Amino acid sequence: MMKDIFQGLIEANTIFKNKEVLRPSYVPEVLPHRERQIKELASILAPALRGETPSNVFIYGKTGTGKTAVAKFMGKQLMEKGKQLGVETNFVYINCEIVDTQYRVLQNVANHFINIWEERVPFTGWPTDEVYRKLVESIESTKGVAVIVLDEVDKLKGDEVLYNLSRLNYDLDKARISIIGISNDLKFTEFLDPRVKSSLGQENMVFPPYSADELCDILGERAKKAFREDVIENNVISLCAALAAQEHGDARRALDLLRVSAEIAERMGEERVVEKHVRMAENKIEMDRVKEIVKTLPIQSKLVLMAAIIGDETYGSLNTGELFNIYRDLCRMKGINILTQRRVADLISELDMLGIINARVVSKGRYGRTREIEISTPLKIKELLTRDEAMPDVSNYKPPMQSKLL
């Protein structure tokens, strides 16, 4: 009886064939509408296979334009071809959003070249130049060309790492390295040290956003592998593509949308994915995003958000001063120290940036200049916050009623 629980669930899976294909981490064998970029990148990296140093490259493009996918794809191809030709090639991929300090980047790269049973660089304890020395030594011992991909380079703290990596070639004798920097900030290099700029920006590539049609092709390609035959209504894919295209042609978003739609359909026990499911998926994704943000907000921001919600409920919309008063009351109730209005103003801007609240500056003439704050999602975040144990009990809290101007 118990063993049949899973049996039933496995058989219920009538929609997916291979869900992995739809995950953002998946690197497909074909990347539609990126042939030009792949060719260009390949021609830049090709010298590596002849044992020469390839130029360093900078890749720009908004999120979900295939930068990471193309880079990883090239890495795979390069390794294969290298093995085939008997040329020592190495490919290191580092996501700088996670590995964001100079020390950790160097440590990661160095450890890539060191076998597990050999002496690895520890998480902490070594001076940075010691790690650098170790890195040089370990790369040198490979005697080949190494391509280092730094994804989301703009997240890196300080440009010292980039400088150090760019001069790595001068310290290397037998081996060579080439750096591929990936960023979604077009203006990123403007803030860089000119030395780094010139040595890293030898080649530049820009990945344009996908159009709705192109997204359609990409989704279609993946859908073929991900789903069983004939479970997707034909307008579903174009709808997902169109929705994602509205938001700067983000392929990741489109894939998420498609995957979640199918998951919803599956969970509802239906055999086909139809438009309705996509609409529901759109909602769910937005909801999950907001939930996730709200959950991970620091305590003070949560209090500010809570104050905004309470104010929104009682006044309809509120300004900075009113919000601050409510916020102060909440802090007192919980015995948390109160931040200055200046700081709260900044927290409000942050929440606005995250898209949870809507805060725009309006001038009310004689009655000053302030922000008008509203809750921007129709979702019930309040419930989520009330359940937070760090929140004060607001069930019978009444915000101060002030004589509001009509």
Add this chain to the structure above:
DNA sequence: AGGTATTCACATGAAACTATTCTCTGAGTTAGG
């Protein structure tokens, strides 16, 4: 009526403080020779 000056209620900036996290050094500890 038309024009200028005030004024409100914060916005926005910069500098100064503070608390926390990172680095790095040197003393102490350990293991192998």
Add this chain to the structure above:
DNA sequence: TAACTCAGAGAATAGTTTCATGTGAATACCTGT
């Protein structure tokens, strides 16, 4: 004796406060008709 560990000094960083200056338009106050 060399390698390793770990505490704590000092540097870097993030989060806040303090102080200062800026802002847009409804109102108050003129001015001349």
